[in-house]
Amino acid sequence: MATISSNLLFIAFILYLVATLFYGGSIKSKKELNEKKETNKWGKIAVVLTIVGFIAQLGYFITRWIAAGHAPVSNMFEFTTFFGMALVGAFIVIYFIYRTTLLGLFTMPVAILVIAYASMFPKDITPLIPALQSYWLHIHVTTAAIGEAILAISFAAGLIYLVKAIDQTKLNKRNFWLEVVMFALVAVLGFVAVSTVFSAAGYHEKFNWTDKHGTVAVVEYTMPAISGPHAGELLTKDGFKPLIEMPAFINAKKLNTVIWSLMAGILLYGLIRLILRKRIAAALQPLVKNIKLDFVDEISYRSVLIGFPVFTLGALIFAMIWAQMAWSRFWGWDPKEVWALITWLFYAAFLHLRLSKGWHGEKSAWLAVLGFVIIMFNLVAVNLVIAGLHSYAGS
Numbered sequence: 260m261a262t263i264s265s266n267l268l269f270i271a272f273i274l275y276l277v278a279t280l281f282y283g284g285s286i287k288s289k290k291e292l293n294e295k296k297e298t299n300k301w302g303k304i305a306v307v308l309t310i311v312g313f314i315a316q317l318g319y320f321i322t323r324w325i326a327a328g329h330a331p332v333s334n335m336f337e338f339t340t341f342f343g344m345a346l347v348g349a350f351i352v353i354y355f356i357y358r359t360t361l362l363g364l365f366t367m368p369v370a371i372l373v374i375a376y377a378s379m380f381p382k383d384i385t386p387l388i389p390a391l392q393s394y395w396l397h398i399h400v401t402t403a404a405i406g407e408a409i410l411a412i413s414f415a416a417g418l419i420y421l422v423k424a425i426d427q428t429k430l431n432k433r434n435f436w437l438e439v440v441m442f443a444l445v446a447v448l449g450f451v452a453v454s455t456v457f458s459a460a461g462y463h464e465k466f467n468w469t470d471k472h473g474t475v476a477v478v479e480y481t482m483p484a485i486s487g488p489h490a491g492e493l494l495t496k497d498g499f500k501p502l503i504e505m506p507a508f509i510n511a512k513k514l515n516t517v518i519w520s521l522m523a524g525i526l527l528y529g530l531i532r533l534i535l536r537k538r539i540a541a542a543l544q545p546l547v548k549n550i551k552l553d554f555v556d557e558i559s560y561r562s563v564l565i566g567f568p569v570f571t572l573g574a575l576i577f578a579m580i581w582a583q584m585a586w587s588r589f590w591g592w593d594p595k596e597v598w599a600l601i602t603w604l605f606y607a608a609f610l611h612l613r614l615s616k617g618w619h620g621e622k623s624a625w626l627a628v629l630g631f632v633i634i635m636f637n638l639v640a641v642n643l644v645i646a647g648l649h650s651y652a653g654s
Contacts, residue, residue, distance in 0.1 A: 260326040261384055267319035268340065268374075274312030275347065275371050281305035282364040286546050302360035309363065310351060316344045327384045330397040334385075338400065339377035339638070345408035346370045349562075353412055357558055361550055365415040372447045379454040395581035402573025403599075407634050409566030410606065416559035417627030419547055424621050427541035434538065440628055441539040443635075445531065446524030450516070453523040457482045464498035466491040470507055478512055486515045517639070556620055559627045560613060567606045574599045598637040605630055 285302035298306065320341065323331040331337040350366045387396070418440070425433050458481065465479050468488030478488055487501025488511040505511035535542045578599065579589040590596065609626045612618040618626065 260322050264319045264322040264326060265382070267315045267322065271312040271316035271319065271344075272371065272374055274308050274315065275367055275374070278305045278308035278312060279364065279367040279371065281308060282360050282367060283546070285360040286364060286549075298358060298360060302363075305360060305363060306351075306354060309347065309367065313344065313347050313351060316340075316347070320344060323384070329387055330401065331384075332400040332404065333387055333396065334380065336377050336380040336382050338404065339380070340374055341401065342404045342408060342638070343370045343373035343377065345405045346373065346411050349405075349409045349412050349566075350415075353558065353562065357554075359550075359554070359558075361419060361547065362412070362415055362555075362558065364546065365419055366412065369411065369415060369444070372444060372451075375451045376447055379451060379458075393581060393584065395577065395584065399573055399577040399581050402569060402577055404573070406566050406568075406570025406573050409562055409569060410634065411631055413559040413562035413566070413627040414631030416555045416562065417624035419550060419555045420552055420559065420621065420624035421628065422540050422543050423547040423550060424552060424624070425540070427538065427544050434540065437540045438538050440632070442524065442528050443632070445528045445539075446520055449523030449525075449527045450520035452527065453482070453519045454516070464493065464495035466493055468492070468511075480512055480515065482515060482519050484511075484515055485518050486511045488512065552620065556623060559624060563606060563609055563613075563627070563630075567610065570606070571603060575603055595637070598633075602630070602633050602637060605633055 281301050282305045285299055285305055320331060323337070332341050346366065347370050350363060350370075354360075354363065421433075421437050425437055427434065462483070463479055463481055464484065465477055466484070466488050467475060468478055469475050469490040477494070478491075483499035484491075484501040485503070486509075487504045489505055489507040489509075491501065491504060491511070493500060501511075505514060531539065578596070582591070582596075583589050609623075609630060612626070613623055
């Protein structure tokens with residue numbers, strides 16, 4: 260069953276890749292892209308491939324659930340693949356409302372990156388730790404992920420808005436920050452690349468280290484240790500000695516992965532710029548020239564309207580109920596809880612500024628992009644680097 264599950268996920272990944280190419284082909288039409296436009300044959304093929312891929316990934320989710328005996332959202336691999344599936348599902352629903360394939364061209368690469376990112380984590384099916392042995396695992400985690408996925412659609416729409424609205428012929432702060440967003444997406448690809456290289460090389464080294472409670476444990480690195488564990492002692496003969504030692508409250512191994520990913524991202528970004536000979540946003544601008552700004556602005560706003568209450572239920576209300584059951588308190592100041600609250604406050608401010616202050620258009624698009632950055636910080640940095648009660652999610 261586990262093999263079938265893995266094969267279904269791989270099939271979904273390939274179908275998403277092929278669908279992205281067809282979404283690109285569907286944009287070549289010179290007709291105006293708006294809510295009235297009928298999807299051309301390239302776009303129809305892309306949508307069909309996306310739906311078939313989604314069904315395959317749903318099959319992965321169900322078969323892995325059967326094999327594991329619990330909802331497969333208990334570690335980084337499982338949660339992130341579910342997040343990617345929810346993102347594709349949210350896009351499919353919104354496509355049938357607005358009928359724009361351009362949104363697919365920007366959404367599907369994000370989903371592909373998310374799934375590729377997930378594939379770099381351990382895929383073994385393991386028993387649940389006691390803290391996760393509750394039906395609230397299914398309710399809290401899946402609802403939170405679905406809410407974040409719907410909010411991510413607003414990011415894709417906001418990115419389309421910014422790529423079209425910002426003058427790419429001039430270098431200014433708006434262009435700079437838009438390109439920073441593009442680099443962040445490339446850095447995720449860098450993570451996949453560098454993880455694949457070191458995994459193929461079979462690299463590993465072990466350290467003795469001391470955690471914040473004074474307990475000595477062994478940690479294994481799969482990449483050369485730039486950031487070493489607290490009070491770490493290298494056990495592997497001829498291993499790479501860390502350049503810097505981290506304090507006990509920092510997950511040095513995961514931070515090391517982030518550092519390598521950023522370095523790989525910089526190298527990959529430089530290569531892309533060398534090939535394109537222009538900023539990535541400038542290279543994408545011809546693809547969005549026929550889209551109506553008001554149209555993508557509406558998609559971005561409505562995605563937040565739908566995603567915000569779903570995220571509120573999953574990440575706050577259901578989370579507090581489970582926290583009371585598991586830890587006998589509704590709220591602590593665990594890093595994951597704090598950043599879930601920060602995410603909620605941000606999108607609450609988004610809606611307030613949109614409805615009360617009239618922040619439409621470019622301002623709203625920037626907020627949509629920044630909101631997704633916060634979501635990804637919560638997924639990557641908080642899960643992987645900062646130790647807390649949710650540290651099991653980094654495994």
